[in-house]
Amino acid sequence: MPFQKFLNDRVALIKKDGRRFDNLAALVESDMIFTNDPQIPIEDGDRFERRLPSGVVEHFLILDAGFMQEFRGVPAHYQSKVRKDTGLTGSRPSTQVVYNLIGPNTRVNIQSADSSTNVVNVETSDLFDVLQRTISEAIQDPVLNERLRQSVEAMQSSAGTRGFSERYKDFIALAADHITIFAPFLPALTQLLL
Numbered sequence: 001m002p003f004q005k006f007l008n009d010r011v012a013l014i015k016k017d018g019r020r021f022d023n024l025a026a027l028v029e030s031d032m033i034f035t036n037d038p039q040i041p042i043e044d045g046d047r048f049e050r051r052l053p054s055g056v057v058e059h060f061l062i063l064d065a066g067f068m069q070e071f072r073g074v075p076a077h078y079q080s081k082v083r084k085d086t087g088l089t090g091s092r093p094s095t096q097v098v099y100n101l102i103g104p105n106t107r108v109n110i111q112s113a114d115s116s117t118n119v120v121n122v123e124t125s126d127l128f129d130v131l132q133r134t135i136s137e138a139i140q141d142p143v144l145n146e147r148l149r150q151s152v153e154a155m156q157s158s159a160g161t162r163g164f165s166e167r168y169k170d171f172i173a174l175a176a177d178h179i180t181i182f183a184p185f186l187p188a189l190t191q192l193l194l
Helices: 124-138 142-158 164-190
Strands: 009-014 020-028 032-035 047-051 057-064 077-084
Touching: 020 047, 124 142, 124 164, 142 164
Parallel strands: none
Antiparallel strands: 009 020, 009 047, 020 032, 032 077, 047 057, 057 077
């Protein structure tokens, strides 16, 4: 290529499917990037990436790959029309991330704190069964364990009546020192208040 001696930049080609071709000799201009390897599969929609000596990385979207066949002694090469995306809103190369979330109360927190509240929706009978199992597994003090279990039985037998409110208050008073254990159940229990 007549401008071979001007290919002083090094770029990476990032294909739409994520493949990379690094350390390609290039001449980078504001709206065009010249490369001299016709074997590299440059396509519209791919991206070039150039790292500056300062460490800043520039991104260029390829608008037209611009393949040029060999002609009159000028070897085959690419004259790719590009748009510089660095600094433009929403212009980062797209990366696909897949999260598989399974089960109740799953969350994804990416660089953030979790300030969510769990609401467990279960059938009324299941609610009390799960609550009893939680007490059996989490409360080690046998006296408190038994008192909490009796309180849950009292709530279950009064569910759907005006008496449930009083049984609920009794349970909360007993569970106060262990509220973090029972917090996921509170929204479901308060739904039973009349």
